[in-house]
Amino acid sequence: MTRKIFLDTETTGLEHQLGDRIIEVACVEMRGRRLTGRHFHRYINPQRDIEAGAQAVHGLTSEFLADKPLFADIADELCDFIEGAELIIHNASFDVGFLNHEFSLLDREPVKELCAEIIDTLRMARDLRPGKKNSLDALCNEFGVDNSGRQLHGALLDAELLAEVYLAMTRGQDSLMMELELPESGTFGAAGQDRPPMQVLRASAEELADHARVLQEIDKESKGKCLWAALEQST
Known part of the structure; x- marks a missing residue:
């Protein structure tokens, strides 16, 4: 089963050709259309100033990043996390260009040499919704994905939102696969007969701990507006 990695970055500006650098990178892992709870998230010291326009978008400051690792310090971990996976990015040319x-x-190999495939959800959205606005916020609104905690761009939160948007955009593909895999008429007897019992797989303690940690990070990024965390606290 191919791993899917949803990736997002924040940067000092828009032009890596002019010396802009990555200051945040986040990835979340999916297998079989389910998030596994595994993620990679790092802030990075770019060793240069952040443009005012970029700072207004993501809110990250040079002071905050001053004690963070350099990209060189996190490169091995990042490469290990994305290696061999399908990399799914919104406006992939931007993030891949910076990476x-x-x-x-x-002196390392480019992203395409590490990954099985690079999928651009912006291109997918333009094919599905020609002539419409296809920003991540617009797609969240279109497909009913709650992005109320996204006052500022943040790589981890945006990667999580992108995973939900991707599932919504590709839901029809799942329906087609289900139809292809349905058994022929008569395979089962009358309703409820000869059907295998339903298996309920409960999350392990480690999986629950990973889930709680991800919710805490999302809640921190969204300044306490993580709906999932609020729902869990109310139950």
């Missing part, structure tokens, strides 16, 4: 720039500074 390739960072890798080139370290």
Whole structure:
């Protein structure tokens, strides 16, 4: 089963050709259309100033990033996390361009050599919704994904939202696969007869702990507006 990795970055500006750098990178893992709870998230010291326009978008400051690791310090971990996976990114040319720039500074191979495939959800959205606005916020609104905690861009929260949007955009593909896999008429007897018992797989303690940690990070990124965390507290 191919791993899917949803990736997002934040940067000092829009032009890596002019020296802009990555200051945050986040990835979340999916297998079989389910998030596994595994994720990779790092803030990075870019060793340069952040443009005012970029800071207004993500809210990250040079002071906050001053004690964070350099990209060179997290490159091995990042490569290990995404290696061999399908990489799913919204406006992939932007993030891949920045990642390739960072890798080139370290004499490392480009992203396409690490991953099985790179999928651009912006291109997918434009094919599905030609002529419409296809930003991540617009897609969240279109497909009913709760993005109320997204006052500022944040790589981890945006990667989580992108995973939900991707599932919504590709739901029809699942329906087609289900139809192809349905047994022929008569395979089962009357309703309820000869059907295998339903298996209920309960989360392990480790999986529950990972889930709680992800919710805490999302809640922190959204300044206490994580709906999932609020729902869990109310139950």
